[in-house]
Amino acid sequence: MTELTPRVVIVGAGFGGLNAAQALRRARVRVTVIDRQNHHLFQPLLYQVATAALNPSDIASPVRRILRHQANAEVLLAEVSAIDLARQRVVLDDGAMAYDFLIVATGATHSYFGHDDWAQFAPGLKSIPDALEIRRRVLFAFEAAEREPDPARRRSWLTFVVVGGGPTGVELAGALSEIARHALAKDFRHIDPTQAHVILLEGTNHILPAFVAPLPEKGRRQLERLGVDVRTGQIVTAIDAAGVAIGPDRIEARTVLWAAGVAASPLARTLGVELDRAGRVRVEPDLTVPGHPEVAVIGDLAHFDQDGALVPGVAPAAIQEARHAARNVVRSLRGQPRLPFRYRDKGSLATIGRAAGIAQIGRVRLSGLVAWLAWLFIHILFLIGFRNRVFVLFSWAWSYVTYDRGARLITGPPHRDENAIGKTPG
Amino acid sequence: MTELTPRVVIVGAGFGGLNAAQALRRARVRVTVIDRQNHHLFQPLLYQVATAALNPSDIASPVRRILRHQANAEVLLAEVSAIDLARQRVVLDDGAMAYDFLIVATGATHSYFGHDDWAQFAPGLKSIPDALEIRRRVLFAFEAAEREPDPARRRSWLTFVVVGGGPTGVELAGALSEIARHALAKDFRHIDPTQAHVILLEGTNHILPAFVAPLPEKGRRQLERLGVDVRTGQIVTAIDAAGVAIGPDRIEARTVLWAAGVAASPLARTLGVELDRAGRVRVEPDLTVPGHPEVAVIGDLAHFDQDGALVPGVAPAAIQEARHAARNVVRSLRGQPRLPFRYRDKGSLATIGRAAGIAQIGRVRLSGLVAWLAWLFIHILFLIGFRNRVFVLFSWAWSYVTYDRGARLITGPPHRDENAIGKTPG
Numbered sequence A, B: 001m002t003e004l005t006p007r008v009v010i011v012g013a014g015f016g017g018l019n020a021a022q023a024l025r026r027a028r029v030r031v032t033v034i035d036r037q038n039h040h041l042f043q044p045l046l047y048q049v050a051t052a053a054l055n056p057s058d059i060a061s062p063v064r065r066i067l068r069h070q071a072n073a074e075v076l077l078a079e080v081s082a083i084d085l086a087r088q089r090v091v092l093d094d095g096a097m098a099y100d101f102l103i104v105a106t107g108a109t110h111s112y113f114g115h116d117d118w119a120q121f122a123p124g125l126k127s128i129p130d131a132l133e134i135r136r137r138v139l140f141a142f143e144a145a146e147r148e149p150d151p152a153r154r155r156s157w158l159t160f161v162v163v164g165g166g167p168t169g170v171e172l173a174g175a176l177s178e179i180a181r182h183a184l185a186k187d188f189r190h191i192d193p194t195q196a197h198v199i200l201l202e203g204t205n206h207i208l209p210a211f212v213a214p215l216p217e218k219g220r221r222q223l224e225r226l227g228v229d230v231r232t233g234q235i236v237t238a239i240d241a242a243g244v245a246i247g248p249d250r251i252e253a254r255t256v257l258w259a260a261g262v263a264a265s266p267l268a269r270t271l272g273v274e275l276d277r278a279g280r281v282r283v284e285p286d287l288t289v290p291g292h293p294e295v296a297v298i299g300d301l302a303h304f305d306q307d308g309a310l311v312p313g314v315a316p317a318a319i320q321e322a323r324h325a326a327r328n329v330v331r332s333l334r335g336q337p338r339l340p341f342r343y344r345d346k347g348s349l350a351t352i353g354r355a356a357g358i359a360q361i362g363r364v365r366l367s368g369l370v371a372w373l374a375w376l377f378i379h380i381l382f383l384i385g386f387r388n389r390v391f392v393l394f395s396w397a398w399s400y401v402t403y404d405r406g407a408r409l410i411t412g413p414p415h416r417d418e419n420a421i422g423k424t425p426g
Helices: A017-024 A043-050 A116-120 A129-149 A151-157 A167-183 A216-225 A268-272 A315-333 A369-382 A386-401 B015-023 B045-048 B116-120 B127-146 B153-158 B167-183 B215-225 B267-269 B315-333 B369-382 B385-402
Strands: A007-011 A028-037 A039-041 A060-062 A071-075 A080-084 A089-092 A094-097 A101-104 A109-110 A159-161 A197-200 A230-233 A238-240 A243-246 A249-252 A255-258 A262-264 A292-297 A349-352 A359-361 A366-367 B007-011 B030-035 B039-041 B060-062 B074-077 B079-085 B091-092 B095-098 B101-104 B106-111 B160-164 B196-200 B227-230 B236-242 B243-245 B249-254 B255-258 B262-264 B292-297 B348-351 B356-361 B364-367
Touching: A007 A017, A017 A028, A017 A101, A017 A315, A043 A129, A043 A167, A043 B292, A071 B074, A071 B127, A080 A268, A080 B074, A101 A268, A109 B255, A116 A129, A129 A167, A129 A255, A129 B074, A151 A159, A151 A249, A159 A167, A159 A243, A159 A249, A167 A197, A167 A216, A167 A349, A216 A230, A216 A359, A216 A366, A292 A315, A349 A369, A366 A369, B007 B015, B007 B249, B015 B030, B015 B101, B015 B315, B045 B127, B045 B167, B101 B267, B127 B153, B127 B167, B127 B255, B153 B160, B153 B249, B160 B167, B160 B243, B160 B249, B167 B196, B167 B215, B167 B348, B215 B356, B215 B364, B292 B315, B348 B369, B356 B369, B364 B369
Parallel strands: A007 A028, A007 A101, A028 A071, A101 A292, A159 A197, A159 A255, A197 A230, B007 B030, B007 B101, B030 B074, B101 B292, B160 B196, B160 B255, B196 B227
Antiparallel strands: A039 A060, A080 A089, A089 A094, A109 A262, A238 A243, A243 A249, A349 A359, A359 A366, B039 B060, B079 B091, B091 B095, B106 B262, B236 B243, B243 B249, B348 B356, B356 B364
């Protein structure tokens, strides 16, 4: 291919970006995928890394390896700082790259609803470093409790608050409760990890609000059976190193995890086009940016209304949009008109602990073990890279049989919280 | 057990500390194992983590899990800052702990022979964070080369220098060469990873000097067959961000790894007893500290002469010393005299790439595939924790068949070296 071959730049190698690149594999274009990480992340399983059941490499695959055999694609490890629509180029940390077509798929990050100072006390879960930081905090909390002679302070080390009752929060809370009740149960001498208190806080009146009745209620009961203290209608008003405030009430907890809000990637702001309240780009029916048919926005970064509702920020939507945007690129090159996008909802699933979950697939509603098996099957099927699928299945089978969590390593700085620990017993 | 039961404090949960604790499982003592990491590390396989073949949790196991069923043992995640021989207590970062018997097994760390400023340019390999940092630098170097249009600078990104021709240096160099020639061969568009230049620098005239002739020479030939440029008699005189100087000569290399020197853990200095030049404690024939029969020093931290030679800093020696020190604790409690230690050399092995190696076991000398299989068998046998053994075998079988390195994730800060990268091509 010569320099005259049109260049399609794809920013972001998540579900959207990667599927867009792959959908262009037979097109006469040069594809450049730019991401600031060298790996594609299977985000739905990230909570398993945070809770020490899986290793990072079980759920992540180098982008280069995934696209190794796609001759028209190259991968660039770089950070895109801005998009210059007028000059048709993306601005990198150390240069710029021109495009003929651009697909923006940089997704979303945490939102603390204007309280960015909460981030240090309540980390969210979006990347592998996030997951390892959460793992470090959780495992360290049990170590600190083991050393803490004061009962009140010990209790606050053994209290874990998860803020946000969506699928991520539910999955995290369920897995935390299982760690304490099974994986760590016999490991300590001065504390009883099964006495750990896992609290799930949700601002609205229902956890898992994206599911139809009676699934949210079933999910709540399954979670409570795992020992999670589910509290709905609780709006968090302050978070600090020692706990969480809900109006006048306070929960003393050394470990607070954030699964409440998402905000679009800040790259959207550099486009200079209209954004919604969460910072997403309001796209045209064909997923392009108003006035710029050569630029599409897909995935969690796109605000796409369909029949009066927003297309949800889930992987299947990003994948459908990616394929659609790629097809429109090919149609434009052929001089054909671009087609409008239409989202097809194939269902939702959430897992709750090691053998429970809820699912809605078309008109079918599942809960309990059946939903969990459906979830397991679908997620392993979509895990990218055969090695990962084999390893993850094997890891899961192992933890299922033994209740063991193999990846229980604290690998961060050993004593970040040292000032907070009490005197050593004995 | 009451508070009157004697307390044995063990500092360090490496091969020495852990085996000492386990050897005391039937003794009427309270055992406290203190380590600043929560995991025991199978250090002989650490280079496999650094070269992205294994995950951290494949070669590390939480100390608590290993000692879970040993009722007389407890584990403390803490840093020991000093040992107070006179008052019989160890000083922690946040308190102190009294002992009746003490076993010190804090091992060794890197030594840059007085050039501590080299550490930032040439990381060593002692811990999981070290291994992940080396992995990050190696993978990032290929990414940077892909973006670098200037041929000389590109070549320096594709040059990898390993300083030190002992087993760790040899293993690292062999694995690096394999990554470039196989795992990454097809992943890039602007560079050819098989053109990477891996240089092993050794100051003496032979690599693998601990082995008897003709094994060092055989090892060298196997390494050269893997494409490693082995250079002996090369004393490094300077290291900076862009390369290595050997007297008047210079090698331009963006990635330099340190496998040359070890120094005893600085904790030894707080004992106030005689140390050797490398900072090791000169122990009595029964492994105790002169004048303090209640304190034993074992493993890499101990200087133990036997028949005019120093017992080497290898895992089998640490394990033998650990069991011996534990037995002497029990004998002391029974009023029996302590026994002198005697090291039994069971042989040495080193692996060179994916199907070669050298071994001396008694009078037997092995090289090539047979040595590699012996190494594989022994190392998997000694990996602590059955899960790890199964997973590592499985990972190895996988990489062996596919030449794939599954753990190729860059998870550190994404752009630490950003100023060093050239302009983006295209």
